[in-house]
Amino acid sequence: MFSGEPLTSSMTKAGNVRSFYLKTKRGAIVKIVREYYLRNDIPCGLECSTCPITDCSTKLSRKSRAQINKLIPKAHLIVPDVNVLNNQLDVIESSTFGDELILLKTDLNEIRSTNLSLFKRLMDVKGKKNIFLFENQFNEHTYVERLPKETREQYIFRLAISAIKWYQNHIGKKLQIVLLVNDSSTKAKATAEGLTCFTLVEYVENLHDNVELLDKVVRPPDEKMEVDQAIEKAAKFLYPEHLPLAIIQKGIKEGKYYQAKFATNRDNYLEGSVHITMNGEAVRVLISGRENMNRAVNDDIVAIEIAPKEEWKSKSDFVLTADLITEDKDEKELEEPSELENKKDKKSEEGVIKRPTGKVVGIIKRNWRQYCGIIRERDACIMKNTIITSHFFVPIDKRIPMIRIETRQYDSLKSQRILVAIDNWPRDSKFPRGHYVRALGPIGDKATENEILLLEHDIPHLQFTKSVMNCLPDPDKWSIPPEELSKRLDFRDKPICSVDPPGCTDIDDALHCIDLGNGTYEVGVHIADVSAFVKPNTPLDQEAANRSTTVYLVDNRIDMIPTVLSSNLCSLMENRERQTFSVIWKLNAKTAEVIDTRFAKSVIKSRAALTYAEAQLRIDSKDSKDDVTQGLRRLNALAKKLKKKRIDKGALVLASLGEIKFIEVDSETADNVTKIESKQLQDTNSMVEEFMLLANISVAEKLYQEVPQLALLRHHPKPSAANFDELVQACKSHGFDIDVQDGKSLAKSLDGAKDPKNSYLNLMIRMITTRCMTQAQYFCSGKMADPENNFLHFGLATPIYTHFTSPIRRYADLIVHRLLSHVIGDTNLDPVLTSSEKIQTLCENINYRHHQAQLASRASIKLHTLIYIKSVKKPLTEEGYILFVRKNALQILVPRLAFEATYFFESLTDWEYDGLTCTVKYLKKDITLRQFDPVKIKLSLIDKSTEFRKGVEVIDVQLIKPLIESNVKAIST
Amino acid sequence: MESRILLESTSVKTPFRIDGRKPHEVRSLTCRLGVFQQADGSSYVKLGNTQVLATVYGPHDTRGKSNPEKSIINCKFRLSTFSKSTRRNLHRDIRSIEISNNLTQVFDSAILTELYPHSQIDIYLEVVQSDGSDYAACINAASLAIIDAGIPIKDVVCACSAGFIDNQPITDINAVEESSNGTPILTIGMLPKDKQILSMESSGGIHLDNLNDVMDAAIEGCKSVLFIMKQTILNHIQELKD
Amino acid sequence: MFCVPGDRLCVADDKNLGGRGTFLKGSYIYAALAGKVNIIENKDENIFEVMPHGNFVRKIPQVGDVVTCQVEKIVSNQCKCLIKCIADSVLKQPFKAIIRKEDVRATDKDNVELYTCFRPGDIILAKIIGLSESGYLLSTASNEFGVVIARSENGVLMVPVSWTEMMCPEFKVKETRKVARIAIESDSNASTSSKQSNNNF
Structure with a gap:
């Protein structure tokens, strides 16, 4: 007889049903019925004779926490309440608080549904400490039904109490279970039920070793206050009340309020803006003033209400930072200089572009x-x-x-x-x-400052763990495995070379070009095959996915993958056999039209690893006739033709502070900047760039054709006309007309905006244009509607684009490699990459990390400029150009240092500002300064220790030409 | 910021599913035979909250063409308008027709149709309440109804669904798991004795590497289901004898 | 011993045979029904059969079965009827059947007038001789087959008189039918009629 396995007897009380009502999007009310099963085989975490044996990794001991607390001298276990977990996580995280905690699954679920980032932190803590997760939500003994009128909080609390009661009964009298809560009223309720309960504050105060913890404890607002806080409270409420969530949601539905992410203005912390969609258009709304900001902090998700049109203000012309806050005599209240509060006088308001203005009515989510x-x-x-x-x-x-x-x-x-x-x-x-x-x-310690930079930008920078390093082969013993050699195309005899910046160790691309005769060239781009080393779902892959990009700081580089791979086994070094992923084109020699494209995995042996300068020399030298040089010459010629084609289509050439050279938007070769010196642009830079672009475009087209739901692509949305307002106004004041209708007209106008007297004018205009651009982003094609318009890469003027050519330093490229490998039939697709949802999630992470890396790079450059100025030990005199004219300051570009200095007007009454023409007039000497004017400035360090920062130097800027006197004394060292 | 969190760390590696079952546990199954007197054979299957009624009529005269070699099996599947949380009006929708055809094929192979040429056997299935794994429950119900009708059949056809969530194969999918984004579901109907699969139906994409595990999970589920069904049948016969 | 479809009953060889409710597969006999296993032991062989619960076996008409049918309508060369019972068991749903003109009688087949043999509503005993598109083919070409119960035009139950006639007891009217000779003991009328009917076949 065929006998099957019976349903396990540990499931008792089956067929329980929980029903509740939900409102659908349309407003219909549905009854949801869900069944649940209660179990009696849930382990308790201790060495226990009655519970079933599990492979549970955390085991609590019966002697835990003995003698560490005055309140409970004997051994006990702590159960933190939901509110404690929500608010006091820092205390729990710290090592002096101790291990040996019990976490209830119901509490954990509650946290997971309300605050995902906190949940993640909690899981990290759980991983590091000996914390036991008690699965009480399906436990037959501890389950209680939710009463009809009970709130969620009350229900969670009751579940916790029931769990603890059972737990205490289960383990006996010798070991005590202690519940920690956040406030005294909850404590009273718990004690009434017969539980041992303390508030976290009490518990921490009575720990023997509690110095560090006391600072971390969050005291509930109704606890005792310090003197100055009492005075503050006596003052009336400074901010309007936040609206409750229900009203906000209703308002959003009606269109009265809008939900958006709040972004504080970098230059003026009393002003912020949000991006919303109003009537289908993307609009940027200004929120200025403390009251209107209503306690919104940068990155919070807020609900705003738009003010009536009469109250619309213009974007602030002030530069305002917290440095300018002074203290009044009594050290109680802090005031901003009153002139700086956004007082607008009518004269300066006329003719200036007004922006939609609003105020924050409520906070939806704090970040x-x-x-x-x-x-x-x-x-x-x-x-x-x-x-x-x-x-x-x-x-x-x-x-x-x-x-x-x-x-x-x-x-x-x-x-x-x-x-x-x-x-x-x-x-x-x-x-x-x-x-x-x-x-x-x-x-001021360099290591600390670097650490802060990385922390502030959320960049994973710890050393690679052992499990990651274990995934790597031994570089001394490694060679290409024979089965790979047989599978791949053999290009080892082709005249391949690589061209990179000097000092580059992670070479990820190499090129070759052969004349096939009858007017066609074969061009090959070979990219390091990182996917041969980084296999999916390994610790190495997970760490790389988390980092998503290599971060370039001035003196340091945080690698995405360990150096063994990035600078050795994957890097296409000279005269070494390496595995690559190749794109081979047949191009028409005259017109550079693509006749044929194919993709294949291959093995190459690079003949030479050249720098841009070396390659240029070889091309120009008349003696070199070897096949590598000839290939370079052909590539150079083709590249010029390709570039012309792109420029004709409207590709933009912009500039940024970091490099002070002409770069493409989304440059392929400009990511790895390591020095402040400005770069000379040579033909060879452009040559490599063009073929990398062509490779990326070819791969993007192939992927979208074969796996239209799963292709990982990159787009650059066209900025709306409003984004360009600042640019248009700046150019208008100098007599240039900028046509922002499409890429081609913009490129043409930019080319025309030149002043023979001011060689930096064009560069500065391009820099401003860069700031008007939107961010280029990765996305998954299956999740993006309207491919015709939304796949566009505005800056490169191509209808479809992806990243393929730098897998060593970008995780997106690695995913594209895996997808392409599947498309050409080489490997099976990893399950993660079969879902467009999962690919979109990966894209969001990569976009975030990429953005943070850019911010970190810029911050690092600023930091090192500061250190450089400090190292010179005397004030520096520099040439500069006024980039922006503001009401209270001038923002000056210093090309030599690639630095943007801010010159604050000492006394506002001496200056007259004209918003329409972007000029200021120094009344004392009747000097007028215009945007883009050249100036000479003196940079020095001053010690602001008399004010509120001890030992921290700040760069002070003085105008030498035109000369403006100042009262600030510079320090000599 | 949710976008920072990677896929792996959002799921707590819990041994329990959303309704408290472990990954390889089937929901509580109740079956009854002979619920209708007027039909030749009938049954009622309750798998968790999914309830299915099956009735069998036959073998009887064909209405149109008849097959001289064997009996024609005619199977009609219907999802009641009140079976899900919102009222639905479609009766002849693609899914119902597809399931009807599949069931017809399944029982065509399982019933000894050579014994009844020139006749027709009708099987009617009605899903009274739908909470996931409708198709599997239907196969089970139809199987029991046929046995109740005394129509000779090769074996007790049993079926179970399985899926793949969070890198783990899961047996017996309920409605919540079914509707959650991107869950692939596999339903297997089989003749348990010979381990012959009569029907394998899947929705969503299952990666080749995982297919074996998911199939094994479904077959394990079938074993559990079979046990209950056999007990029910034997109890029913014994009651009748008494 | 109770069994469920798919249960293996025994090895199939010369001694063991499968009976009702079983099927042979490979070298074993399996149960095809749910019910009680019955082993009929003859001297040479054992027959395994499964008695289904409810004690009724699903039956459909087979060639050679004796069936009871009711006449539906008479067409020029055939008579359409519905099979109501197979031997002893009553069917829930009738099966369609026809009696062709030439199958009504064994003798003088071609000169049959169907209207003189059967009328709509008559209950007939017949034998299945084959299958056609429009149902089973029946034959009443034998003494024991033919009309068993019939009503007269007045609606009164008739009594068989001879192999061609039945009489209404109330109005004493005779009607022509092809009457079945059913053996009924201890009835003088019946024996007279049976004597008469002996001659004419």
Whole structure:
């Protein structure tokens, strides 16, 4: 007889049903019925005779936490409540709090549904410590039904109580289970049920080793306050109330409010903007002033209401940073210089472009993270007389407001960079409240500053773990395996060479060109085959996916994959056999038309690894006639033709601060900048660039043709006309007309905007144009509608584009390699890449990391400029050009240092600003300064230690030509 | 920011599914035979919250053409308008027709049709409540109804569904798992004795590497289902004898 | 012993045979029905059969079966009827059948007037001789086959008189039918009629 397995008897009480009502999008009400099963085979985490044996990795011990706390001297286990987990995660994370915690699954589910980033942090903590996850949501013994009128919070609490009661019964009297809650009313409720319960504050205060923890504890707002906080509370509410979520959602549906991400203006922290879609158009709404910002912090998701048209303001012409805040005598209130509050006088408002303005009515989601910065200095004598624990924390990120924290460690922390997290921002407090997390290192120390840079930009920079390194082969013993040799095409005899910047160790592309006769050339682009080493679902792959890109700082490079691969086994070094993924074209020699394209995996042996200069020399020298040089000459000629074709289609050539040379938008060869010196543009740069672009386009077309749902592509949306307002106005004031209708007309207008007297004018106009652009983004073709318009790469003027040519430093390229490999029939597709949803998620991560890496690079350049100026030890005199004219400052470009300096007007009454012509007039000397004018400035370091930053130097800018006197004394060192 | 979090770390590696079952546990299955007196054979199957009624009429005279060698099997599948949480009006939609055809083929192979030439056997299936794995429940119900009708059949045809979520093969998919994004589902109907698969139907894409695991999960599920069905049949016969 | 379809009953060889409700596959006999296993032991062989629950076996008309049918309509050369019972078992749903003109009688086949043999509504005993597109082919060409029950034009149940006639007991009217000779003991009328009917076939 055939006998099957019976249903396991551990499932008791089957057929339970939970039903609830939901409202669908259309407004219909549906009854949802779900069944659930309760089990009795859930382990308790201790060495227990009654529970079934599981392969549970965390085991609690019966002796845990003995003798560490005055309140509970004997051994006990802690169960943190949902509110504790939500608010006090820093305390739990710290090592002195101890291991041996029990986490309830119901609490974890609650956190997961409300705050995903917190959930991830919690899972990280769980991985590092000995925390046991008790699955109480399906446990027969601890399950309770939700009562009809019960709120979600009450229900979660009741589940926790039921779980703890059973747990205590289960393990006996010797080991006590302690519930930790956040406030005293919950504590009373729990104690009434017979549980041992303390508030986290009480528990931490009674730990023997609690110095570090006390600072990290978040005190609920109704607990005891410091003196100055009491005075603040007595003041009336400074901000309007936030609307409750239900009203906001209703308003959004009706079209009264809009949901968007709040972005604080980098130059003016009292102003922010959001991007919304109004009537189908993308509109940027300005939110200016403290009250209108209503406690929104950069990156929060907020709900805004648009003000009536009469109240619309123009984009702020001020440059405002927290540095300018001064303290009044009583050290209680902080005031901004009143002139700087956005007072507008009618004269300067006329003719200036008005923007839609709005105000924040409610916060939908806070996206607070941990911020790096320093504690604001207090007057030393006051510190001696009284013990003040309430301090202000000044974040490095200029967009974040100052944060009020409590700490007893002022003396040791005042010279350190510290990490702080925001807890809340009550209505009656001008600034948000937060708590100290940890110290990072001394201020000004190069390593600390670098660390902060990486932390602020969320860049994974820790060393590669052992499990990652284990995935790598031994470089000394490695050679191409014979089965790979037999599968791949053999190009080892072709005249292949690579052309890269000097000092480049990660060579990921090589080229060759052969004359096939009858007017056709064979051109091959060979890209390092990283996918042969980085296999899907290995620790190496996961780490690379997390990093998504190699980050280039001035003195440091954070690699995406370990050096063994990036600089050795994958890099197409000279005279080494390497595995590659090749694109071979047949091109018409005269017109550079593509006749045929094919893709194949191959093996090459590069004849030469040249620099741009070397390659140029070989092309120009009349003696060299070897096949590599001849190939280079052909490539050069073809590249010129290809480039002309692209320019005719409207490809843009723009400029950016980092390189001070002409670059393409989304340049293939300009990512790895390591020096401040400006680069000379040679033919060879452009040559490699053109073929990389052609390769990317060919791969994009092939992928979209074969796997239209799964292709990972890159697009650059055309910026709306409004984005270009600043550019158009700037050029108009100099008599140039910029046509922003499409790429071609824009490129043409940019080419025409030249001033024979000012050689940098065109460069600056291009720099401004770059700032008007939208970001190029990766996306999955299956998730993007309207391919005709949405796949466009505006900057390169191509209808479809992807990244294929740099898998060593970009994860997107690696995915494209895997997809293409599947398309040509070489390998099976990894399950992750069969879903367009998953590919889109990967794209979002890559986009985020890429953006952060760019920001980090720029910040690193700024940091090193500062260090350079410091190292020179005397004030520098530099040539500069006015990039932007503002109401209270001039933003000056210093080409030699690739630096943007800000010159603040010392006294506003001496200057007259005209928004229409973008000029300021210095009244004392009757000098008029226009945008794009050349100036000479003096850069020096001044010590602002008298104000609030001790030992931190700030770059001071003085105008030498035209000469404007100043009262600020520079320091000599 | 959700976009920062990678796929792997959002799923907590929990051993329990959304309704508390472990990955290889089938939902609670109840069957009854002989629920209608007027039909030749009938059955009622309740798999979790999915409830299916099956009735069999035959063998009887054909209405049109008849097959001189064997009996014609005619199978009609119907999803009641009230079976899901929103009322649906389609009766003759593509999915119902597809399932009807599949069921016809399944039972065509399983029933000993050579014994009844020039006749027709009708099988009617009605899904009274749908909560995932409708097709599998239908095969089970039809199988029981045929046995109740006393029509000779090679074996007790049993069926079970399986899927693949979070890199894990899962047996017996319920409606929530079915509707969650991108879950591939495989339903296998088989003759358990010979381990012959009569019907394998899948929706969504299953990667070749995972196919074996998912099939194994479905076949394991069939074993559990078969056990219950056999018990039900034997109980029913014994009751009648008494 | 109870069994379920698919259960293996025994090895198939000379001694063991499969009976009703079983099927042979490979070298084994399997049950095809759910029910009680019955082993009929003869001296040489054992027959395994499965008695289905409810004690009825699904039957359809086979060639050679004796069936009871009801006449539906008479067409020029054939008579359409519905098979209501097969031997003893009553069918839930009738099967379609026809009796051709030439199958009504064994003798003098061609000169048959169907209207004189059968009328719509008569209950007939017949034998299945084959299959056609429009149903089973029946034959009443034998003494024991023919009309068993019939009503007169007045609606009264008639009594058989001879092999060609039946009489209405109330109005004493005779009607022509092809009457079946059913053996009924201890009835003097019947024996007279049976004597009479002996001569004419």
